[in-house]
Amino acid sequence: MYKFSEETVKHAHFEDSLWDNTQSENKCIRVKRQSKDDLHTWKLFENNECKLVINSSEITKKMTSFLFTANGLSFLISQYKSGCNNLYKFKKAVREYVKNIN
Numbered sequence: 001m002y003k004f005s006e007e008t009v010k011h012a013h014f015e016d017s018l019w020d021n022t023q024s025e026n027k028c029i030r031v032k033r034q035s036k037d038d039l040h041t042w043k044l045f046e047n048n049e050c051k052l053v054i055n056s057s058e059i060t061k062k063m064t065s066f067l068f069t070a071n072g073l074s075f076l077i078s079q080y081k082s083g084c085n086n087l088y089k090f091k092k093a094v095r096e097y098v099k100n101i102n
Contacts, residue, residue: 027046027047028045028046028047028048029044029045029046029077029080029081030044030045031043031044031045031073031076031077032045033067038056039055039056039057040055040056040064040067041053041054041055041056042054042067042076044076044077044080046080051080051085052080052085052086052087052090054067054076054087054090058087059091059094062098063091063094063095063098066094066097066098075093075094075097076090079093
């Protein structure tokens with residue numbers, strides 16, 4: 001088994017202290033779905049801040065069933081990354097996408 005010298009441990013400590021997790025350049029984008037009876041809500045978060053809320057009462061049943069799939073969630077995230085940050089733009093993009101699938 002390899003043993004580290006005291007000098008190696010000191011350098012490792014200094015290199016570790018240079019890394020600061022709070023100033024990360026990467027965005028963490030996630031989607032959370034909540035269901036209550038017949039009402040479903042999708043919340044899109046960017047770095048733990050809610051950026052977009054979609055209620056199933058505001059979209060069609062076809063759009064709602066699309067968002068239940070893995071492709072729907074992937075589509076939601078990709079549209080948000082491309083600049084679709086409000087419900088109107090999202091509904092328009094989903095309508096076009098669902099039309100092209102069928």
